[in-house]
Amino acid sequence: MISSDVIRGYNDTLILYMLLEGESYGYEISKNIRQLTEEKYVMKETTLYSAFTRLEKNGYIESFYLDENSLGKRRTYYRITLPGLDYYREKCEEWKVTQEVVNLFIREL
Amino acid sequence: METIMVYLENMFAGLPKTPEVEHLKQELLSGMEDKYLELKREGKSENEAIGIVISEFGNIEELTAELGIQPVSAEEAVPVLTEEEAYAYTTAKRNAGFWIGLGVLLCASGVAFLIFMDTLFENYATSAANRSVETGAVLGLIGMFVLIAIAVGMFIHSGMKLERFSHMEKGFQLPYTLKMSIQHSRESFALTYRIAIITGVCLCILSPVFIFAASSINDNYASYGVSAFMVMAGVGAFLFVYYGNIQGAYTNLLEKHQLTVEKKQEVKIVRAVEAIVWPLATAIFLFTGFVYQRWDINWAIFPITGILSGSFSNVYHIMKSKNPS
Numbered sequence: 454m455i456s457s458d459v460i461r462g463y464n465d466t467l468i469l470y471m472l473l474e475g476e477s478y479g480y481e482i483s484k485n486i487r488q489l490t491e492e493k494y495v496m497k498e499t500t501l502y503s504a505f506t507r508l509e510k511n512g513y514i515e516s517f518y519l520d521e522n523s524l525g526k527r528r529t530y531y532r533i534t535l536p537g538l539d540y541y542r543e544k545c546e547e548w549k550v551t552q553e554v555v556n557l558f559i560r561e562l
Numbered sequence: 563m564e565t566i567m568v569y570l571e572n573m574f575a576g577l578p579k580t581p582e583v584e585h586l587k588q589e590l591l592s593g594m595e596d597k598y599l600e601l602k603r604e605g606k607s608e609n610e611a612i613g614i615v616i617s618e619f620g621n622i623e624e625l626t627a628e629l630g631i632q633p634v635s636a637e638e639a640v641p642v643l644t645e646e647e648a649y650a651y652t653t654a655k656r657n658a659g660f661w662i663g664l665g666v667l668l669c670a671s672g673v674a675f676l677i678f679m680d681t682l683f684e685n686y687a688t689s690a691a692n693r694s695v696e697t698g699a700v701l702g703l704i705g706m707f708v709l710i711a712i713a714v715g716m717f718i719h720s721g722m723k724l725e726r727f728s729h730m731e732k733g734f735q736l737p738y739t740l741k742m743s744i745q746h747s748r749e750s751f752a753l754t755y756r757i758a759i760i761t762g763v764c765l766c767i768l769s770p771v772f773i774f775a776a777s778s779i780n781d782n783y784a785s786y787g788v789s790a791f792m793v794m795a796g797v798g799a800f801l802f803v804y805y806g807n808i809q810g811a812y813t814n815l816l817e818k819h820q821l822t823v824e825k826k827q828e829v830k831i832v833r834a835v836e837a838i839v840w841p842l843a844t845a846i847f848l849f850t851g852f853v854y855q856r857w858d859i860n861w862a863i864f865p866i867t868g869i870l871s872g873s874f875s876n877v878y879h880i881m882k883s884k885n886p887s
Contacts, residue, residue, distance in 0.1 A: 480592075480593050483593070484600070497621070497624075498593060498619045499590075499624040499625050500620050500624060506628050507628055528592065
């Protein structure tokens with residue numbers, strides 16, 4: 454399991470990626486991240502919800518309520534916005550450069 | 563699931579209760595509940611599920627930083643009262659009540675002494691020289707002032723003793739066990755308090771009986787009755803002040819943790835009015851007594867003053883709470 458410090462700058466990117474496929478809600482997003490990373494990265498609850506708050510404030514995602522038929526529970530769903538897509542692309546570019554830079558300093562010993 | 567809710571409540575305890583924070587708390591709870599239910603479905607035990615959910619909660623500072631709010635800092639938070647402090651406070655209040663009560667009794671006794679000496683010398687001086695009439699008044703005055711001086715000393719002493727606890731007015735927290743223990747003390751004191759107050763009221767109501775009794779024997783003796791009346795009412799006042807202070811200590815500890823500014827102002831004004839009204843009443847009482855010799859009825863000024871100052875404080879309180887400006 455990797456430390457949350459390393460990945461901090463990319464939590465938003467992870468969440469946006471999950472929303473590229475379609476709208477989703479908090480637990481589903483964190484569960485999918487866990488599965489996709491084969492449990493190498495588990496996003497903490499507070500990390501997830503502070504990211505939602507931040508992304509929504511910046512207009513990168515929007516939230517809406519949806520009633521679950523089976524449980525009758527009202528959930529907050531999120532979907533990515535157009536500025537959110539732009540931001541996601543930006544972060545992907547940034548990561549590529551970051552990766553190149555850091556790779557310069559990585560070698561097998 | 564309840565454990566998780568309690569955990570979340572605790573995590574949010576130090577945060578301001580804004581709609582934004584409440585909403586976020588609900589979102590977190592919903593997410594944690596989803597996770598908990600799924601873990602249970604996967605066959606995890608209750609304890610395991612709770613353990614995983616809590617271990618994956620994260621750090622509350624992350625949220626507060628995002629929201630731009632500061633958790634209530636340790637400096638702003640009200641101090642927690644220790645057991646020693648609480649008991650030192652009740653003891654100090656009890657002692658202060660004793661000395662103030664005794665001071666009130668001494669003041670009443672001083673007035674009683676003056677009336678007594680004056681009447682004594684007057685009654686015996688009818689045949690003797692005029693000089694001894696004055697001697698009685700002078701002796702009475704000296705005695706009264708000595709007693710009042712001692713009483714003032716007691717008031718100052720107890721006021722300074724209580725000064726040490728003035729920081730408590732800024733508010734404090736009581737640990738749960740201490741609160742329970744103080745509540746228990748108050749309950750066991752309740753009967754004593756009730757008996758003391760009833761006795762005090764009875765003494766005050768019955769005290770004019772002395773005046774009627776004395777004046778029925780001889781009109782000249784009416785003022786002896788007034789002396790006895792003053793002392794008995796003084797004993798009643800002592801009971802009010804002493805037991806009232808003990809009860810007040812419990813009330814302060816358990817109920818009003820923080821005096822609002824308005825409440826403080828109200829207490830101040832009521833006290834200021836009382837500080838003027840009571841000495842004034844005493845002055846009128848002594849004047850009408852010595853000049854007009856109406857000891858048989860002028861004692862009524864004290865109950866009247868009592869009722870008036872009591873109603874003033876109530877009326878003021880009602881007016882204040884009606885316009886909270």
